Amino acid sequence: MVSAGAGNKKAFGLDRGSNNYSDLEYAEVIIVAGANVSETFPTLTHWIWKARDRGAKLIVIDPRVIPLARTADLHLDVKPGTDSALYGAMLNYLHEKDLLDHDFINNHTSGFEETLAAVKTHTLSWAEQVTGIQKEKIQQAAEWWGKAKTSFLLHARGIEHHSKGVDNVVGCINLVLATGRIGKPYCGYATITGQGNGQGGREHGHKCDQLPGNRDITNPEHRKYIADVWGIEEKDLPGKGLSAYEIIEAIHRGEIKGLLTICFNPLVSLPNSNYVREALEKLEYYVAIDFFLNETARHADLVLAGSLQEEEEGTTTSAEGRVIKINKAIDPPGDAKTDTSIILELASRLGAKDKFTYENSEAIFNELRVASKGGTADYYGITYQRIVENMGMFWPCPSLDHPGTPRLWEDRKFKTPDGKAHFNPAPYRPPGEVTDNEYPVVLTTGRVVSQYLSGTQTRRIGKLVGQYPEPQLEIHPELALKFGIEQREVVKVSTRRGEGLFPANIVDTIRKDTVFIPYHWPGKLSANLLTPGTLDPVSKIPEFKVCACKLEPQGHIAPPAEKSSAFKSS
Amino acid sequence: MREENVSNVNMEFFVDMQRCIGCKACEMACAECETNGHESMIHVNYVDRAHTIQTTVQVCMHCEDPVCANVCPADAISKDEFGIVHTANSERCIGCSNCVQACPFGVPKKQESYDLMMKCNMCFDRTSIGKKPMCATVCPSGALYFGTREEIAEMRPNSTPVKRFVFGEEIVNTKVNLMMPKGSTELKVF
Numbered sequence: 001m002v003s004a005g006a007g008n009k010k011a012f013g014l015d016r017g018s019n020n021y022s023d024l025e026y027a028e029v030i031i032v033a034g035a036n037v038s039e040t041f042p043t044l045t046h047w048i049w050k051a052r053d054r055g056a057k058l059i060v061i062d063p064r065v066i067p068l069a070r071t072a073d074l075h076l077d078v079k080p081g082t083d084s085a086l087y088g089a090m091l092n093y094l095h096e097k098d099l100l101d102h103d104f105i106n107n108h109t110s111g112f113e114e115t116l117a118a119v120k121t122h123t124l125s126w127a128e129q130v131t132g133i134q135k136e137k138i139q140q141a142a143e144w145w146g147k148a149k150t151s152f153l154l155h156a157r158g159i160e161h162h163s164k165g166v167d168n169v170v171g172c173i174n175l176v177l178a179t180g181r182i183g184k185p186y187c188g189y190a191t192i193t194g195q196g197n198g199q200g201g202r203e204h205g206h207k208c209d210q211l212p213g214n215r216d217i218t219n220p221e222h223r224k225y226i227a228d229v230w231g232i233e234e235k236d237l238p239g240k241g242l243s244a245y246e247i248i249e250a251i252h253r254g255e256i257k258g259l260l261t262i263c264f265n266p267l268v269s270l271p272n273s274n275y276v277r278e279a280l281e282k283l284e285y286y287v288a289i290d291f292f293l294n295e296t297a298r299h300a301d302l303v304l305a306g307s308l309q310e311e312e313e314g315t316t317t318s319a320e321g322r323v324i325k326i327n328k329a330i331d332p333p334g335d336a337k338t339d340t341s342i343i344l345e346l347a348s349r350l351g352a353k354d355k356f357t358y359e360n361s362e363a364i365f366n367e368l369r370v371a372s373k374g375g376t377a378d379y380y381g382i383t384y385q386r387i388v389e390n391m392g393m394f395w396p397c398p399s400l401d402h403p404g405t406p407r408l409w410e411d412r413k414f415k416t417p418d419g420k421a422h423f424n425p426a427p428y429r430p431p432g433e434v435t436d437n438e439y440p441v442v443l444t445t446g447r448v449v450s451q452y453l454s455g456t457q458t459r460r461i462g463k464l465v466g467q468y469p470e471p472q473l474e475i476h477p478e479l480a481l482k483f484g485i486e487q488r489e490v491v492k493v494s495t496r497r498g499e500g501l502f503p504a505n506i507v508d509t510i511r512k513d514t515v516f517i518p519y520h521w522p523g524k525l526s527a528n529l530l531t532p533g534t535l536d537p538v539s540k541i542p543e544f545k546v547c548a549c550k551l552e553p554q555g556h557i558a559p560p561a562e563k564s565s566a567f568k569s570s
Numbered sequence: 571m572r573e574e575n576v577s578n579v580n581m582e583f584f585v586d587m588q589r590c591i592g593c594k595a596c597e598m599a600c601a602e603c604e605t606n607g608h609e610s611m612i613h614v615n616y617v618d619r620a621h622t623i624q625t626t627v628q629v630c631m632h633c634e635d636p637v638c639a640n641v642c643p644a645d646a647i648s649k650d651e652f653g654i655v656h657t658a659n660s661e662r663c664i665g666c667s668n669c670v671q672a673c674p675f676g677v678p679k680k681q682e683s684y685d686l687m688m689k690c691n692m693c694f695d696r697t698s699i700g701k702k703p704m705c706a707t708v709c710p711s712g713a714l715y716f717g718t719r720e721e722i723a724e725m726r727p728n729s730t731p732v733k734r735f736v737f738g739e740e741i742v743n744t745k746v747n748l749m750m751p752k753g754s755t756e757l758k759v760f
Contacts, residue, residue, distance in 0.1 A: 039591070
């Protein structure tokens with residue numbers, strides 16, 4: 001589901017970025033780990049530059065020289081799948097040089113000794129061997145981080161989409177806690193969410209182990225409270241469900257026979273797309289709700305035309321935990337309906353009309369306010385009117401006179417059972433698939449700025465397609481030479497799961513042992529034909545970011561990108 | 571109207587290439603404008619993609635003595651009293667592309683479909699009524715900024731705006747500023 005969410009809950013007992021981005025402005029050191037901010041969250045760039053204009057040092061951790069890394073003070077070109085080794089070595093170094101905040105560690109945290117013991121073998125030299133980053137660079141990063149008075153650490157899918165995504169997240173949090181720089185002005189830590197409302201969705205029930213307010217669906221008190229709000233018996237609430245990829249696996253096992261999806265295109269967005277396709281073909285009945293007919297919806301028995309964000313009123317919650325109002329600008333065209341009205345109609349047909357009697361979107365939000373009240377993600381004090389008046393409100397906001405909480409943990413009262421922030425041991429372990437003689441090259445995947453997620457919206461917009469018409473294989477010249485690959489030559493990339501054909505883009509801006517393919521395209525252009533469905537044991541997120549592949553040049557040069565099939569309707 | 575224009579003389583354009591992240595939000599915003607026939611008048615280019623991710627973003631620099639206008643045989647390009655160098659007059663432009671060849675910044679482009687040179691006019695329809703150019707309003711990284719010299723000096727103490735460019739023996743003074751390392755006075759291109 002969400003490695004950042006799972007890691008934040010382990011460490012803080014609450015799933016939200018700890019600060020709003022204005023805390024970046026006077027941070028002395030900024031670490032951006034596994035986040036191609038310039039292409040996936042461009043508006044964050046100007047906050048980072050604001051800090052740099054005031055002398056902040058920027059450390060970017062990424063296997064590629066992403067646009068933000070080009071001008072960074074330090075670029076740690078980490079080998080995919082080895083992030084936790086880097087964080088472990090940095091923590092070890094902070095301990096060795098005593099660059100720790102002992103007061104904070106002693107008074108406000110638990111688990112430090114075990115966490116430190118777990119990385120005592122993670123020396124700089126060892127980390128250089130594992131991560132491929134020069135030890136001098138790791139040392140420099142740890143020195144800057146250890147000696148800073150203010151700082152901000154940001155991370156995203158680059159460290160989270162791993163079979164040890166939660167380890168990577170807590171590894172980052174350990175560095176923040178060790179230096180005590182949280183809950184104070186210009187001292188911050190946050191995950192950068194990957195899509196609009198990526199934060200809000202996961203607070204109130206998108207995740208299969210949750211109830212509204214980020215409550216736990218297995219907790220009897222939480223179940224009772226929500227059952228009362230909804231006017232049902234507690235026993236009628238389902239138990240913990242399956243995460244997205246586990247649903248695909250359960251379909252394969254024959255345990256799930258029917259599927260209802262909303263704005264979901266797993267044929268493009270989930271790993272091992274051949275396996276996903278087989279699952280879709282096994283379904284007895286599949287209903288897809290979406291605003292355009294995406295590749296997955298083509299497998300549906302019934303497609304319901306839903307709505308775009310512009311066609312419906314509601315709220316979204318930003319990566320900062322700021323609740324923002326969305327206003328309807330136009331009506332859904334033709335027979336399309338708003339997503340809400342489809343869900344209400346379904347409820348009615350299923351015999352629960354009396355439980356879904358909302359006059360408007362504000363009435364739904366008001367129910368959510370009550371349902372979230374007392375939970376960690378408490379929206380009770382946030383109303384439509386207050387959102388508009390304040391240009392957004394930060395949760396937790398437990399009462400109507402509460403100003404909201406842009407910066408968490410100023411009171412040092414963490415939401416864990418013991419009220420302390422938890423260090424969590426995160427010793428290095430290898431990724432789910434490592435390179436060997438048959439599959440000798442590391443493959444990592446990601447995004448480009450002109451496409452959004454599975455491309456259901458953006459692959460239909462000519463100028464955006466024109467900006468980056470087809471997925472290219474980014475490869476270092478030395479690796480290209482080794483395999484005899486020419487610029488724009490078509491390369492067959494295969495893994496144990498599938499194969500695809502991609503034109504090579506030979507660039508110095510990537511590690512010599514790693515290739516990169518962006519994932520937004522379907523069918524034969526899908527990077528997710530290649531990626532593995534290995535899941536993080538805690539968060540259940542698949543390992544999109546690292547696997548082993550084989551490269552075979554095909555002996556012919558791809559036609560110019562502007563003649564790409566991407567411009568044709570599939 | 572006249573007063574509004576005068577009051578906006580204090581707002582200037584500042585371009586900072588090191589901040590460009592190549593997202594092309596500026597191109598998309600520019601191309602939304604009907605005035606340009608939905609063509610972008612701002613150009614984002616990779617410098618040398620094989621070796622760097624660096625991109626450049628080019629608006630018209632609005633030269634004091636615009637070479638594009640000087641070399642135009644049809645007198646189709648004019649600079650107005652506010653220092654804005656405009657797209658070629660469609661009745662006069664003969665599509666010879668002299669301006670395209672002459673501009674030291676590579677700004678004018680001949681649009682073959684219209685047989686007309688088109689270029690950035692700093693969103694004169696917007697800036698003349700106190701609004702910022704579209705590209706500068708959407709840039710997420712601060713590579714494009716439209717405001718006063720005082721604002722930019724306060725925001726970016728490590729940079730100095732430069733509007734004097736030396737191309738060999740040719741000196742070009744512009745209306746648009748390029749952000750350079752602190753203390754710079756000109757950009758020399760050899």
